[in-house]
Amino acid sequence: MSQTARYHHGDLHATLLREAAVLLREQGIEGLSLRRLAERAGVSRTAPYHHFEDKNALLCALAEQGFRKLETLMEEEDLETEPVGGLRRFVHAYLRFASEDPEQYELMFGRTLWKTGRPTESLTRVAHGCFRRYIDLMYRPPLATRLPPGMDPLRLAQASWATLHGLSRLLLDGIYLNQDDMEAVSDQAVDLMIAGLRLGEDAT
Amino acid sequence: MSQTARYHHGDLHATLLREAAVLLREQGIEGLSLRRLAERAGVSRTAPYHHFEDKNALLCALAEQGFRKLETLMEEEDLETEPVGGLRRFVHAYLRFASEDPEQYELMFGRTLWKTGRPTESLTRVAHGCFRRYIDLMYRPPLATRLPPGMDPLRLAQASWATLHGLSRLLLDGIYLNQDDMEAVSDQAVDLMIAGLRLGEDAT
DNA sequence: CCGGGTATCTTGACAGTGTCAAGACAGTAT
DNA sequence: ATACTGTCTTGACACTGTCAAGATACCCGG
Numbered sequence A, B: 001m002s003q004t005a006r007y008h009h010g011d012l013h014a015t016l017l018r019e020a021a022v023l024l025r026e027q028g029i030e031g032l033s034l035r036r037l038a039e040r041a042g043v044s045r046t047a048p049y050h051h052f053e054d055k056n057a058l059l060c061a062l063a064e065q066g067f068r069k070l071e072t073l074m075e076e077e078d079l080e081t082e083p084v085g086g087l088r089r090f091v092h093a094y095l096r097f098a099s100e101d102p103e104q105y106e107l108m109f110g111r112t113l114w115k116t117g118r119p120t121e122s123l124t125r126v127a128h129g130c131f132r133r134y135i136d137l138m139y140r141p142p143l144a145t146r147l148p149p150g151m152d153p154l155r156l157a158q159a160s161w162a163t164l165h166g167l168s169r170l171l172l173d174g175i176y177l178n179q180d181d182m183e184a185v186s187d188q189a190v191d192l193m194i195a196g197l198r199l200g201e202d203a204t
Numbered sequence C: 001c002c003g004g005g006t007a008t009c010t011t012g013a014c015a016g017t018g019t020c021a022a023g024a025c026a027g028t029a030t
Numbered sequence D: 001a002t003a004c005t006g007t008c009t010t011g012a013c014a015c016t017g018t019c020a021a022g023a024t025a026c027c028c029g030g
Helices: A012-030 A034-040 A055-075 A083-100 A102-109 A111-116 A121-137 A153-171 A181-195 B013-030 B033-040 B055-076 B083-100 B102-110 B111-116 B122-141 B153-172 B178-198
Strands: none
Touching: A012 A034, A012 A055, A012 A102, A012 A153, A012 A181, A012 B111, A034 A111, A034 A181, A055 A083, A055 A102, A055 A111, A055 A121, A083 A102, A083 A153, A083 A181, A102 A153, A102 B013, A153 A181, A153 B178, A181 B013, A181 B153, B013 B055, B033 B083, B055 B083, B055 B102, B055 B111, B055 B122, B055 B178, B083 B102, B083 B153, B083 B178, B102 B153, B122 B153, B153 B178
16 A cells, blocks of 8 residues: 555545645636546546535535635624724625635536536535525624614615625626726725615714 | 428528527526537538637627627616616616526626637627616716715726626526515615615605 | 455446538539 | 539547446454
8 A cells, every 4th residue: 555556545535625626726617527536636537426426516515615614704704893894894805705716606606506506405504504694794783773774684685795796706707897996896885885874974 | 492401501690599599598508509509400510610610609699699688778778867766777677687588698797708718809899888888877967966976986887787797696596586585685776876876865 | 364245446338518620512603 | 614612511539427337445243
């Protein structure tokens, strides 16, 4: 054994996930084929099928990792003491998350899994947990207590997430936004939210 | 000739575009293969290559059709006499456009063309014309004259389009929005814009 | 210690994809 | 009529995900 090629890989499951993440980042979703992945892991074409049911299942696991990262990112930001500044920093952090690994973001939110593919039960749970955490921001102080009367926190959460998501997509797909504009546009987006929240009236 | 299979199709170019649109709508981008399309047009696998350089070129032509439709849709809405109501109707019209032919919208704005593929010069021109028309809305009355001082119309246009786009994507990819929520969420989005524009102050 | 049983990994094969190369046919202009 | 050009065809290649069968290594009860 030792250096020589072993029949059993040892820790293929983890290796596959790790190498898949690299391949995804460097080559994009289109470049992430099971065969290339297997070759990279030093294993035959069909070996991955003993650790993941499907290509779909592997991609779901990969996306799940992404959502966990996003979740920790959301926990770091403290909106309690500084609502407006915290919101602004969160928006920037979200966009940075999307633009630092665009292909991962695409996988997490794209149609590959949610529309064309079949999202794992596990992925669905983690993703929904992420949304819920965001929505909760609107239901708890300091935001909840400052919403204009009659404004539904759920709807506001959905609309503002949509803005974040739309900015990310336009940027990542390279449609009519580039990285240089991003700073200014995202600040504008925050201003829209703040105005909608009428949040600037008693805090900075 | 007449009923019997002719060697020359006659109008393959137009037929391909027409059938491709049908196939796209019914089967989605993933289901739109050149071979199936050729079969549907009653022609051999490689015949399309005499009318379109590439699969990419064909998809670009298809997306271009979509942008033309979107452009006429934008011209129909009259913001001059009724800014707020017109804006609300425009938002609904945009989302209806996206949800009536989701696969077309995906093709128009998705990564298939803009990131993975190479957008045709012609497609780029039409798409940018569409953006420009939208941006112009912010630079001309009645909107331009009512923007809060210091607000950049370009940034506002980009941010608000991002919101529209994000709503569409979340809805179409079936992530955490469904058609039933859409009405309420889009109204919320309009409210955000209006608040940002401080538009409700002198008109309804 | 040893014999099964099981998890893991392999090769072979199949249907599907986009695309290139070479040849067959039809219409058009000289 | 002859040459030319645009159109369409068949054949082939490399690539994909996935299934079926067989080979190998490990583990656990006897």
